[in-house]
Amino acid sequence: MQGAIQRGALSEALLMSPRARILPFQLSSVIKSIAKDMNDEFLGLSENALPMGSFLLLARNAIHSQNLYEIYKSTARALKVMTTQLSLELIQGDRFSRVRFHIKAKDGNASVILCELALLIWHRFPSWLIGERVHLEQVRLPFKAPTHANEYPLLFGGKIEYNCEFAELVIPNTLLKSPCRRSLQELNGYVSELPKLWFQYMDYGSRSVDISGACLNAMQMLASTSMHKVAKSLNTSIRTLSRKLAAENVTFQKLKAVYLRDKALNLLANDQLSIEQITSVLGYTEPSAFTRAFKQWTGNTPHHYRKMVRK
Structure with missing residues (x-):
């Protein structure tokens, strides 16, 4: 198990933090390693x-x-x-x-x-x-x-x-x-990307994609969390978008937090940007505002999370 955790670029400190988040590629790596080590797709x-x-x-x-x-x-x-x-x-x-x-x-x-x-x-x-x-x-x-x-x-x-x-x-x-x-x-290509594909949001360019997934994909494409811009890209009104999200028991603010949280995790896992630079990329006016938001999402400050990842 320890070897699988290390191959997933995870630290014990990170895993011991109850609200800490990990990235899809990290979860994928851990699951793949456990299954391979145990020769068991049920993971023991x-x-x-x-x-x-x-x-x-x-x-x-x-x-x-x-x-x-x-x-x-x-x-x-x-x-x-x-x-x-x-x-x-x-x-x-x-x-x-x-x-x-x-x-x-x-x-x-x-x-x-x-x-x-x-x-x-x-x-x-x-x-x-x-x-x-x-x-x-x-x-x-x-x-x-x-x-x-x-x-x-x-x-x-x-x-x-x-x-x-x-x-x-x-x-x-x-x-x-x-x-x-x-x-x-196509199946051979799909299987080669498993299990990572199972932990990512689905969007096959279909009209039947759930609206929450469509919103997250729109945020990624637009690099924006503006509800007006997202609604416009989905050819709908803000009111209709809110109603459809409510039917899925999700709010736009929740999706916005998920998008910013996941983007922050990716940026913090990469040492190329400072906390101050990440703050700016995510659209926060000052590091203290980003720190408060990140602590609400994960239970850790950005500095502490980056330190746990490095371990």
Whole structure:
């Protein structure tokens, strides 16, 4: 484990800080290292391991599907052959279908992590296969809201329900006919970027991308957190944008904080800019204002965070 943490460019001091943030490439590196060291894509969190290369087999099986319905159905069949620790079933209703997950983990904490990963992967990978973000009407979780629950709307979109009987993704039936648009060659390129792609915001240029993700992508493209500019780039009004964000249980101010926080983390991980320069890049008038904001986001000052990263 220590080796995986070091390869992820993380320090023990950083990990011991309850509210500290890490970057997608760091999380990706740690997960990849743990899986490789243990030869287990379940990361040692289940009773029985899932050998390395298992997701690749599932992905190569799924890419031959005609549509989203077949992607989930074929994956459910393949999982039955590969493991007893994770299963998936597609349950169709009148208007919505539920992608239900059954997960066997070592303990409660492991169950939460595996549940998060399973739902994240089997939402984002099928979204990539069909070339648009699969809209989630609801995400149902079989545990109480964790301390990081405010991250879930940004990860999934849609309404989050806790203490449910099963872990489920609830999707509109109309999406089940969405065709698989990817080739085997594209899949090879996709897999080479894993698991980093699972921890980044999705945007496949689709009209169905969740509005929160669209806002974050617009901020990155514009290098601006102006609500007026973001709304204009999305061809909508500020009022309509606010209403759509409210439907996803997210505010523009929350997204602005996420954008600035992640940009600050990237800049602080690079020694080329001073704290004063980063303050200016992020649009703060003075370092003290940036320090207050950063401490609210992470529980640490920019100086302390940079010191922990360097260790």
